[in-house]
Structure formats: structure tokens, C-alpha cells
Amino acid sequence: MSELVEVVVRGLGTGSVYALLALGFVVIYRATRVISFAQPAFMVAGAVAVSFLSDEIGYALAVPVAVLVGAALGLAVERTTIRPMIGKPVFVIAIITLGVDVVVRVFVNALIGTDVRQLGDPWGLETVSVLGIAVQQRFVASFVVTGLVVAALFAFLRWTRYGLAMRAVALDQEASMAQGVSVGKVFALSWALAGGLAAVAGAFVGTGSGIDQTTYIVAFAALPAIILGGIDSIVGAVVGGLGVGLVQSLVAAYQPDVAPWLGSNFQVVTPYLLMLAVLLARPYGLFGTPEVERV
């Protein structure tokens, strides 16, 4: 029983990282209809910013600064490579973000170096006792922080002018433009938000174990999460992210005993298998809106 609880907490902890990344994907998708393959690079950039700053100003201060760095990076990318491409096919823009990912990651990897870099987080591998069961602090922390961030994002979208503008643009770009919404500003804001969210994810992806040059692969597991939840649904991103994290953690815990023939590290590919199953049964995910096409 205690093992199961531990596994579930681990799953929710890593799942919240996926949820944050998935939110970034969804925010960009809602505004621009593009899936940004640059999210992994933003995440690692945020993680690197945290790891460098936490020596100087402490982890708690480093995270907000890293969020600003991530947002600035998102803004810069949007302005230089996405804005000139407005009106072009979304596939072309998606491939551009793939190019951005490759470029940004080279610089970030140079900063990481060849070894594992620690983030300087206060949790490490220490545990805390919840209802008599020892669970790792870092997973609880990432789950709580993700909860706060998601709540803030929902409040922002629900009650602020810019949130309203973002929802309007997600529904119909031209109609919202006619109502006086600056669609360009919404694009910029979406990319900045996605960069910031990815940086938060970066701050938690390496807690305890540190980051290295292959950490970015973690971020691709957020793609199955958005497919699972529905590509244009904020709720879906959170549910999908937590779901993927949970399944991955359960598989990691029980697959070596139940089905050892699937090989070691099988949990790495489970999100993609889950995604294939979901797509065959429900192509628009759990919460997504089916696409209406006209000829």
C-alpha cells in the first residue's frame, strides 16, 4: 500500500512537470494554431537559468527570475521567427519551431556542459511523512506549485482583460481583431506565457537528480499529454499531464515484475503508446473540440 502511494505521488510530481509543459503547448496552440516544438528548449533553458542563479540568490528567488528569462526567450523567438510567418501554413511554422529548438538547445547544452548539473533545490531526495507514509518532498513541492500556477492561469484567463483577449483570439482571430483585440499582442503574450510555464517546468524537472544534455527528451512526453487531453483544452492539458505522469510512474514501478520482456526503461515510451491508443479511439482527446472542416 505504501509503495502504491509513493508511486502515485511520484507520478503526480512528474506529471505536474508534464502538465506545465502541456499548458505551454496549449496556450500557443490556442493563439496561433501551431504546435511549438521549441518547448523542450525553453524548459531546459529555464532549468539552466535556475541552476546558475540558485548559487547566487537561492532557489526560491532563482525560479521567478528563470520564469522571466523563459518568458523573454519566448518573446524573442515569437518576434524574430514566428511573427514574419503569420498567414503561412501551420506546418511550416511548426518546422521553424523545430529549428528554433535545435539552435537554442545548442547554446543551453554548452552551458550545461558534459556533466550533470544540480539545480540547488532545497528538497533533494528527502522525504516527508504524509499520513504515516514517507513521500519525497520534491514531488509534493512540484505538485503544489503546479496547482498554484494553474489556478493563477485560470484566474488570469477568466478575470483579466488580456485573458479575455486570449480566449477571444482562441475562438476567432478575425472577429476578435474586429472587436479591437490586438492579435499580435496576444501572440506575443502566449509565447511569453509558454516560455514562463516551460521555465517553471524546468525548475522542477531536475530536482533531486539534476539536469544533463538529454533532459530535454522529458519535455516531448508532454506531447502525448496534450493529445490525451485535447490539443486546445487548458483543463485537458492539466489532466493529460498528470495522467501521463501517473501511467509512466505506475509502469516504471510494476512493469519490470509483470512484463520484463518489454525491456528496461520501458516507461519512457509508455506516453507514446498511450497516445496511439487514444488517437485511434478518440482523435480529439478527452476535452478537445473536434475540428470542423469545410471544403
Place this chain on the structure above:
Amino acid sequence: MTTMLPTKRETSDATVIAPTRRRSKPLRGRPGMFTTYAQELRLLNTRPKRIWVSFIVLGAVLLPFGVADDWLRLLAVGYVAAIGAIGLNLVTGYAGQVTLGHAFFLGVGAYTAAVISGDPDGRTLGLGITFLPVWLLAAGVVAGLCGLLVAPLAVRLRGLYLAIVTLGLVFLGEHIFKEWGAVTGGPGVGRSAAVPSLFGYELDQDGPFFTGMQQMYLLMLALLIIFAVLARNLMRSKVGRAFAAVRDRDIAAEIMGVGLTKHKALAFVVSSFYAGCAGALFYTVTGFFDPGSFNLLLSVQFIAMVLIGGVATISGSIMGALFIMLLPRFTQELPSLLPVVSSSPTDFPNVFQVESVLYGLLIIGFLIFEPRGLFGIWIRIRNYWKGWPFTY
């Protein structure tokens, strides 16, 4: 009266249709004027194309007699990459189905070929059939069958959903390749690639007339020409037009009577066949490969080849593939030109980082400034001289 009418119609039909059936030549002195659709569709429909293509092919055939072996190795690998890039262009450029899963199909082809031609008594699985056409075709067919497995997804999904699914395919493939040690040798160890042998004659060993590398170069050149002409012919047939219709608007294509399921599946199968053949040949030049090679970066490289070369053009795929495969050779020269760039992989601006950044920047730059790629640049130059001295 009633018996006259049909005969009349037949004769009038015959006079109208007969010229289109005949493989008619362009009018004298008017080489740019086509009077039939067949002329327009010819493989090399203008005289400059015929002349230039013969020059380029002749030059490529004569190249091994004047160029050192290390350049031949690069070009041979480039030709193989071009076969793979043509395959990706068929599905992504012509049929409009975005796929990031090309690396997976390359891997399937490479391992199929390696297993068939491998040493039966070796460390890894092998059947010992080293005859080149056998393992090449088998690699293509097995990869094509894997493409057929992906096809149901491609039919149900489109656009970026498909891109994400095929991305997942790369990760799944990487896992299988790493875990299936009996076939792949395991990560970090790898296995030897397929042995290119024709009628008991091993092409990668020095022969009586040519060095091994010269033979490999000529083999790859010949295969590239075969594959390129096949692809070009397929694309100027009914299938190619159906692909273009699916790409431009799949719903409209379906309403016009283009079988969507059939053609999307066909695009994936043909593309995977090409990828499988390219994968089988890719490592015969170096002789050894590791299961970690078939990762996302390889897929991105092929995407870059297609985009930099020119979407939906065969010649563009070849140009793009050669460009990407020769790029490392030029970045290697950088440290002597720019002292800031180091050749050691542990320093900060080293050649490998410059190379990766260049891939990324070239993809971004070409898409923003010249979406038709190198082929588009060539079209611009050609049109400039065609219209010279007028600018329009």
C-alpha cells in the same frame, strides 16, 4: 442516316485524338511551345534540361577518377541520403503528410538488411545472404510494411497531429532498437552493416580496376539515379496528381473521387520503402552502426534536407541531401578560418555546435526567406536570365 452517324463520329474522333496519342515533337524553332499534354509531362521537357542533366550525370560518373577517396565517401553517403530525402519528399512534399518518423523507417531498413546479409555465426542475428538486390529489396519491403501499419493513423489524422504521432514512432523505434540486442547489438556496441556484394564480388573491397570507395560511389550513384527516375515517374503519373490533390485540400480531393485512404496509405508505403532502402545502404559505406543513431535528430536532418532542397521536387531533394551531408565537411574547415571556433568537442564554440546551429538556422532562414529552397533559388536565377534584360 443512322448508319452514317457513328462512322462520322469515329473519323472525327480519330482526327482529334490522333496527335495526342502520337509522341509528337515540339514545333521547329519553338522549343518552349508544347502542343500536347504528353510533351509538357516529359521527363526532360526542354532542351537545356536534357543538356544540363547529361552534363551533370556525366560529371558525376567521371568524378571518381579525379577525386580522393574521402570526398567520394562523403558524396556516396550524400547520394544515399538523397534516396531517403526523396522518400520523405514523396510523403511530406508531394502528398502533404507531415512526418517526423523517417528515422524509424531508416532504422527498420538498416536492421533488415544487416540481418539478411549478416554473418550466420556472428554475435548478432544473421542469415548470410550478401547478394545486394536481395537485402536491398527486403529492407525496402519490410520498411514499407511498417509504413502500412502507420497508414491507418495517417488516414484518421492530419496536419500536426500526424507529426506528433510520427514523433512518437521515433521514440518507440529507439526503444525497440536499444532493447532488441540480438538484432541490433545493443546500445553503445552496435553491429556491422549489410555487405554489398554482387555475384560473389564484394564491392567495398578494392577490385582489379577500382578502389573499394570508387565502386561504392558508382554503386550509390547508379542506385540514386534509378530511385530518382522512379520517383519522378511516379509523381508525373495519376498517382502523383492524386498526391498533389490530397496535399492541397484532402476533402476536396475526396469529393472529386481521389481515394483518400488509398493514396495516404500509398504515400506512406512508398516513402517508407525509400527510407528502408536508404537505411540499408546508409551504413554500408562506414560498415558499422549503433542503435542510438535513429533518433529525432536524424529525422530533423531529413526534414532539413527536404526543406532546404525544395519541397515537392526530386532534384531539390538531391541538392538538399548533398548540402546537408557536405555541411560537416565545411564546418570542419572553420577552425582554420575562424580561430574562435574550436575543433575539440569540450570547448564552447566547437564545430559540432556550429553545425547544429547551422541546421537550425538554415531551416528557419530558408522557410522565412526562400520557402522553395535551393530549387527555388535556381528557379529565380533561371528566370532572371530567361527574362534578361527585362526584370519581369
